[in-house]
Amino acid sequence: MSPPRLALWLAGLAAACLLLALWSLGVGSLSLSPARVWAALVAETPSREALVITTVRAPRVMAALAVGAALASAGAIMQRILRNPLAEPGLLGINAGAAFAMVLTAVLTGTAPRGTLIPAAMAGAAAASVLVWALGSAGRRGATPLRLVLAGVIVASFLVSLTQALLIFNLAALDGTRLWTAGSLAGIQPQELASVLPWIAAGLLAALAALPGLEIMGLEDDAARGLGIDPARWRLIAAAIVVLLTGGAVALAGPLAFLGLIVPHAIRLASGAGFRALLPLCALGGAALTLAADTLPRALAGTDIPVGITLALIGAPIFLWLARRQGVPG
Amino acid sequence: MKRLLTGLACLAVALFLAIALGEQPIPPRAVMAALLYPDEAPVQHVFIVHTLRLPRAVLAALVGAALGVAGTITQAVMRNPLAEPGLLGINGGAALAALAIMLWLPGTSATLVPAAALAGALAAATAIYALSWRGGIGPQRVILIGLGCGAFMGAGTSFLSAFGEVTAVQRAMLWLSGSFSGSGWRAVLGVALTLAPLLALAWIFARVLDLLAMDEAVARGLGLRVQAARAAMVAIGALLCGASVAAAGPVGFIGLMAPHLARRITGPTHAALIPAAALAGALLLLLADVAGQNVIAPNAIPAGIMAALMGAPFFAWLMWKGRHDG
Numbered sequence: 001m002s003p004p005r006l007a008l009w010l011a012g013l014a015a016a017c018l019l020l021a022l023w024s025l026g027v028g029s030l031s032l033s034p035a036r037v038w039a040a041l042v043a044e045t046p047s048r049e050a051l052v053i054t055t056v057r058a059p060r061v062m063a064a065l066a067v068g069a070a071l072a073s074a075g076a077i078m079q080r081i082l083r084n085p086l087a088e089p090g091l092l093g094i095n096a097g098a099a100f101a102m103v104l105t106a107v108l109t110g111t112a113p114r115g116t117l118i119p120a121a122m123a124g125a126a127a128a129s130v131l132v133w134a135l136g137s138a139g140r141r142g143a144t145p146l147r148l149v150l151a152g153v154i155v156a157s158f159l160v161s162l163t164q165a166l167l168i169f170n171l172a173a174l175d176g177t178r179l180w181t182a183g184s185l186a187g188i189q190p191q192e193l194a195s196v197l198p199w200i201a202a203g204l205l206a207a208l209a210a211l212p213g214l215e216i217m218g219l220e221d222d223a224a225r226g227l228g229i230d231p232a233r234w235r236l237i238a239a240a241i242v243v244l245l246t247g248g249a250v251a252l253a254g255p256l257a258f259l260g261l262i263v264p265h266a267i268r269l270a271s272g273a274g275f276r277a278l279l280p281l282c283a284l285g286g287a288a289l290t291l292a293a294d295t296l297p298r299a300l301a302g303t304d305i306p307v308g309i310t311l312a313l314i315g316a317p318i319f320l321w322l323a324r325r326q327g328v329p330g
Numbered sequence: 331m332k333r334l335l336t337g338l339a340c341l342a343v344a345l346f347l348a349i350a351l352g353e354q355p356i357p358p359r360a361v362m363a364a365l366l367y368p369d370e371a372p373v374q375h376v377f378i379v380h381t382l383r384l385p386r387a388v389l390a391a392l393v394g395a396a397l398g399v400a401g402t403i404t405q406a407v408m409r410n411p412l413a414e415p416g417l418l419g420i421n422g423g424a425a426l427a428a429l430a431i432m433l434w435l436p437g438t439s440a441t442l443v444p445a446a447a448l449a450g451a452l453a454a455a456t457a458i459y460a461l462s463w464r465g466g467i468g469p470q471r472v473i474l475i476g477l478g479c480g481a482f483m484g485a486g487t488s489f490l491s492a493f494g495e496v497t498a499v500q501r502a503m504l505w506l507s508g509s510f511s512g513s514g515w516r517a518v519l520g521v522a523l524t525l526a527p528l529l530a531l532a533w534i535f536a537r538v539l540d541l542l543a544m545d546e547a548v549a550r551g552l553g554l555r556v557q558a559a560r561a562a563m564v565a566i567g568a569l570l571c572g573a574s575v576a577a578a579g580p581v582g583f584i585g586l587m588a589p590h591l592a593r594r595i596t597g598p599t600h601a602a603l604i605p606a607a608a609l610a611g612a613l614l615l616l617l618a619d620v621a622g623q624n625v626i627a628p629n630a631i632p633a634g635i636m637a638a639l640m641g642a643p644f645f646a647w648l649m650w651k652g653r654h655d656g
Binding site for chain 2: 006018086090091103131135136138146147149150151153154155158161162165166167168169171174175178179181182183184256258306308309312313315317319320323324
């Protein structure tokens with residue numbers, strides 16, 4: 001991808017994020033046009049509209065952007081490192097690990113899961129990714145795509161039933177977590193956002209800094225070694241970045257599936273970008289998609305559908321199409 | 331023959347345990363008395379044994395047997411030892427349909443839920459089969475399409491549970507995690523009548539399963555119409571699994587574990603494998619239910635969750651061993 005073309009794509013996606021944000025800030029019981037939103041934001045005297053926008057709506061918009069960027073980037077990195085077109089945090093059980101650890105902590109300590117339990121989310125994401133990798137790569141042929149996905153699905157279904165077991169006995173926790181476990185950004189608080197944002201930002205920056213190494217890791221191990229890259233070490237680095245991004249995103253919005261799968265594929269198909277260009281494009285594209293999926297039901301029907309559900313309803317058909325189209329022999 | 335008898339003896343012991351243990355334990359002698367001479371035994375023992383525990387245990391064993399056989403069929407058709415009948419989308423479809431009925435028609439749920447679950451399971455299996463069809467269905471594509479459809483239906487399920495009335499959602503969660511609580515003889519009879527012909531069919535077609543588990547070219551060379559056979563076997567597996575979901579809610583991992591245990595005992599020939607998998611599945615699910623009722627009594631853990639708790643370490647061991655390549 002030539003530099004001017006990349007710049008054009010980046011600018012286009014960034015502009016899409018900005019326009020979506022202006023639109024999304026105007027959606028709600030006090031309905032505002034994007035122009036009014038802009039006017040309220042830049043006005044010198046704070047108005048009632050500006051207050052609503054900055055205290056109630058802006059945290060949700062920023063959370064959607066951050067979560068989308070984090071999960072889409074995590075998916076792109078995983079697909080590259082594992083050389084597996086189906087890799088993503090949801091299918092490989094990392095989301096479920098973070099979510100289970102957070103629900104467990106919430107039940108034990110009686111707190112709400114969102115935003116406050118980042119260490120639990122990180123630990124759960126890390127433990128699940130180690131487990132899935134260990135199980136999926138054991139064996140003669142190593143981590144074939146299908147094997148890894150099966151390992152992820154089975155670990156995830158185990159963790160989901162453990163989560164269910166915790167919630168069956170605890171009505172208060174069920175009521176407090178069921179929106180979040182479906183993947184929702186409703187009612188996000190500024191302090192929740194502030195406590196998670198640094199982790200996601202750190203993950204994104206680390207991913208950008210590690211781009212050259214991650215790109216080489218897409219080759220066979222021997223080729224990577226020939227280029228002076230230690231595969232075992234870089235797998236660990238990549239895993240740490242994925243855990244930062246996924247743990248942060250799940251802590252904020254719950255386990256969102258499919259985002260990490262469809263965004264990299266869609267961007268690759270549309271732009272033909274190589275990995276180095278793909279990662280920033282994915283971050284912007286994921287942010288835009290998540291914001292759109294979070295806002296659309298409210299704007300069209302006036303109902304607040306959890307963004308995880310909207311994303312799965314969009315993402316699952318695309319996944320099916322991918323699996324049928326390119327896919328898999330036999 | 332000797333192995334079959336050992337298996338049956340194990341099952342009998344497990345049934346006995348299931349009857350004796352519980353919130354109010356009954357000593358073995360009293361259990362025998364209540365079973366053999368119900369007219370002379372104390373009334374409360376007879377009630378607990380005949381009305382509460384025996385039907386529940388029999389139902390768990392039946393459902394376990396069905397899941398074991400469904401798992402065997404799935405693994406043969408997919409030619410993948412890690413495949414699970416849940417991958418055919420049956421659990422997801424059943425859960426979605428049953429949850430919708432439970433939340434929208436709360437009064438009628440007791441009779442309608444099993445029917446809705448069965449309908450949902452079959453609809454999902456049909457959809458996955460149709461979506462996987464590209465001039466024939468291939469094992470790998472079915473697994474992926476099953477995953478995608480499962481996620482789609484999972485989104486529907488979480489949508490319903492996020493907006494439903496919270497106590498109704500809690501009751502539904504109990505069903506969704508696979509529970510035998512409150513099952514009576516009528517349920518046992520219905521399930522037995524549904525499952526018996528399907529189990530017999532699976533056993534009759536054991537030769538076909540042997541061929542399907544082989545390389546496709548070999549099977550065709552031996553005169554098997556591979557696509558037709560796959561479709562028939564998937565249908566039997568889906569019906570078995572759908573009937574079990576209707577009886578007890580979605581129960582995972584039994585269909586994964588039972589065939590492996592059975593294969594270690596009988597080897598890969600399906601004529602012996604299918605009865606062994608049925609026995610192993612019955613035993614596993616019965617033990618899961620007994621354990622779930624007694625581990626943290628008086629609270630009961632649903633059998634489906636216990637099965638997952640037992641199944642995950644088993645699965646880990648299976649993958650570690652590294653003999654099975656996927």
